[in-house]
Amino acid sequence: MKTNILVSLASIIFTGYVTMAVSAPPHWSYEEEPHWGALEDASQVVPLRYPYAECGIGTHQSPVDLANARIVKSGPLNKLMARYGIDTPSFINTGHAIQVNTSPDFTGGLKVGKELLPLIQLHFHEPSEHVFGDKKFPAELHFVHVSQDGKIAVLAVTINIGEENAVFQTILDNMPYGSGEENSTSGVRFKLSNLLPSGINTANLEYLTLAGSLTTPPCSEGVQWYVLTKSIAISSAQLEQMKTFYSNNARSVQSLNERSVLSNR
């Protein structure tokens, strides 16, 4: 009951922000991660004064340790199909990660069952956010989708060190260095599915899924996570180049709080 009230309160805070949009959200950094929930917007009164409260009081937060999870090989889950075709995206340095935004006319996305969730952007974290016990991957790629009712689904792909990745190099080469800068005039076209693990069936992905949150403030819950069971590779030189943009831009592991992780394997 208490938790419900807190979560409702947090939701209302964000509704208020969307509604009023009267002030910029407070700046945050990964160094401040333990205190995200307490960061204040001094121009607001309680509860809008704490726009990132959900980071602190949420019970379905991301990322998580998937080795520590109760993995349920449940009955038939939604079939997951990645329809990531060719696009001429823009490259944006958000101030917290390097990100690729799909063009407004991009029609691809993630098909979950019968619903196609448009792919809005993809971005990278270093090191990985999701971990498997002691194993942390060098990096993690998030494909972000927004459903028709405004809910977010993220397809997460862990990244290992291996061969050079041509598409990732294209992203690095076109990424602006300045925080907040966007390169929308590169004209570079590539197939976004080339960022998926090679040799997988993109029409029927193998995944783990759980309910979670944004891993960045405001840490809003209601995000459905799909973590691919296979990784992609980039070279160690590419990882180093990526770190010249952002390093340690990964939130720490959050408590599962009785959540189950479902597997379709």
Place this chain on the structure above:
Amino acid sequence: MRIKLVLVAVLSLSISCFAESGEDQSKPLPAADQVGNISTGNEQPVQIKVEKKKSKSQPSQEEINVDKQSLMIDYCRKHTC
């Protein structure tokens, strides 16, 4: 219960303002689960309050969803969400 009623009132006000403004989307933050989360549990008061407000500006659920989707898309293009 009293706390819930207060929360419901705030939510109603928010939804109402959201429906009526619909223009200033310059600094949105995610609203992925607002209506969904809050309408779970003790649903009746939420439904009643929302209906009252809806009769003023009459946004359909579909319209609210479209607004929520475009807000989220806008937010996620600008931020690492």
